[in-house]
Structure formats: structure tokens, C-alpha cells
Amino acid sequence: MDKSVLEVPASFRSKAAQKDFLNKLNRAFDGVKRIDRQALENAGIAIPDRINEGSETFSDEWIDFWQKWNTPLDLHQVREKHFPMWAHVKTKEQVQFITDLVLARNEAKFKPVIRPAKKVNPVAKNGATHSGVCQVCGRTQRVNNDTGLLAKHGFVVEWDQHHGECDGSGQLPAQVSTDVTVKRIASLREQSANILKALGDEPKRNAVSNNDAWMFWNNQTWLARELSRSADFLTNAVLPVLGKDFTPADHADI
Ligand SMILES: [Zn+2]
Numbered sequence: 001m002d003k004s005v006l007e008v009p010a011s012f013r014s015k016a017a018q019k020d021f022l023n024k025l026n027r028a029f030d031g032v033k034r035i036d037r038q039a040l041e042n043a044g045i046a047i048p049d050r051i052n053e054g055s056e057t058f059s060d061e062w063i064d065f066w067q068k069w070n071t072p073l074d075l076h077q078v079r080e081k082h083f084p085m086w087a088h089v090k091t092k093e094q095v096q097f098i099t100d101l102v103l104a105r106n107e108a109k110f111k112p113v114i115r116p117a118k119k120v121n122p123v124a125k126n127g128a129t130h131s132g133v134c135q136v137c138g139r140t141q142r143v144n145n146d147t148g149l150l151a152k153h154g155f156v157v158e159w160d161q162h163h164g165e166c167d168g169s170g171q172l173p174a175q176v177s178t179d180v181t182v183k184r185i186a187s188l189r190e191q192s193a194n195i196l197k198a199l200g201d202e203p204k205r206n207a208v209s210n211n212d213a214w215m216f217w218n219n220q221t222w223l224a225r226e227l228s229r230s231a232d233f234l235t236n237a238v239l240p241v242l243g244k245d246f247t248p249a250d251h252a253d254i
Contacts, residue, residue, distance in 0.1 A: 132173020
């Protein structure tokens with residue numbers, strides 16, 4: 001059991017990196033999921049004959065038996081019902097490892113994908129000579145010399161609702177106005193509070209099993225915290241820029 005696979009990164013550089021991580025957890029699960037005959041025998045569980053005597057067909061008892069002791073192929077198929085079965089034929093450490101793998105998978109699924117910022121050519125595009133801070137993503141972006149608005153740019157943190165263009169594109173930079181940021185902070189705080197209000201108290205969790213209600217509660221609590229952290233980021237990194245000078249465009253992020 002390699003416990004280092006349980007270390008979930010705070011974010012992933014790409015969707016592919018996130019998928020690789022989930023695959024790694026699955027491979028670790030492959031190493032621990034198998035139930036072998038010896039473990040069953042050691043637990044005093046009788047294994048029926050495989051083949052009907054005198055024929056080539058599997059016996060009904062054997063089929064029933066392996067349906068009962070069937071192990072899920074993949075981590076996402078693990079359910080509460082599997083844990084009592086594993087408790088018979090696996091060590092406490094193995095059962096705990098499976099529990100931790102399920103939790104790590106669940107956590108990793110909700111981590112944000114943050115692409116590293118691209119380095120840009122020092123020659124500014126479209127003759128833009130200055131850059132400003134985006135009111136929505138907080139990154140430095142080019143400012144159009146004619147309109148004074150931020151250039152079109154993508155959103156770095158890929159929440160499900162934020163694929164594609166950043167909402168701060170075509171808006172005033174934070175040096176000039178923070179109206180959009182102020183509204184966004186209020187909205188993020190409200191969303192976070194609403195999630196927590198709807199959730200209520202933490203559901204009880206069985207010592208060995210992962211019940212779905214507990215995992216849902218855990219995920220939603222995490223989401224509420226991330227929304228609140230985004231609001232903190234905008235408060236601390238974007239609002240203080242109001243009234244400050246622009247930076248040269250060759251440092252822009254796009
Ligand atoms: Zn932006």
C-alpha cells in the first residue's frame with residue numbers, strides 16, 4: 001500500500017493531470033481490492049465447488065457466491081455495502097486504505113484546474129502599451145488603448161460554470177473601477193452562505209464505511225469554503241488596486 005498516492009494536490013495544471021491522478025488512485029485500488037481464496041478460507045468462509053459434477057457448467061452456488069463476494073472494478077463503484085464484506089477478509093489497514101482512496105478520489109474530483117500563465121512576447125499586441133488588473137480573475141491583462149477596457153482573455157480557474165472567456169474581458173481594469181469585483185464578492189459570499197445554510201449539521205459517519213450523505217456534506221462544505229476563499233482573494237488582491245497606476249503591457253498575462 002503506497003500511501004503517497006493519497007496526497008491530493010491543491011489544484012491541477014490541466015484536466016488531463018486531474019484524470020491521471022484519478023487513474024493513479026484506481027491503480028492503487030487494483031492492488032488492494034482483490035479477494036483471494038486463502039483470505040476467505042482463513043476467515044472460515046466455505047467456497048462452493050466451481051463446476052457441477054460431471055458437467056462443464058458453473059454451479060449455481062459458485063455463481064451466487066462470487067456475486068456476493070464480488071469486488072467493484074473501479075473506485076467510483078465502491079459503496080457502503082462493500083465494507084462489511086472487506087471487513088471479513090482484509091486487514092484494518094487495507095480497509096482504511098480503501099476508505100482513504102475513496103475520499104481522495106472524491107476530493108480530487110472537486111479540485112480546480114489552474115493553467116499556468118503563459119509568457120508573452122514583449123511586443124504588445126494591437127499596440128496596447130499598458131496592462132491592468134482584471135476585476136474578475138485578478139490577473140494582469142492588456143488594456144485597449146482606444147477604449148481603456150481589458151482585452152479578451154480566458155478564465156484560469158475552471159469551475160464548471162466558468163469555461164471559456166473571463167467575465168472581466170471588455171470591462172474596466174481594477175485600477176479604474178472595482179464595481180464588478182464588489183458585486184462578485186457579494187455573490188460569492190451569498191452562494192457560500194446558501195450552501196452552508198442548506199447543509200445543516202454534519203451527518204454521522206460509520207467508522208469503516210463511507211456513506212454518501214457524509215461525502216456529499218464534505219464536498220459541499222469544501223465548495224462553500226472555496227467560494228469564500230475566492231471572495232477573500234478578490235478582496236485582498238483586486239480591490240486595493242483601485243486608483244493605482246497601470247503597468248507596462250509587456251508584463252501582461254495573455
Ligand atoms: Zn479576467
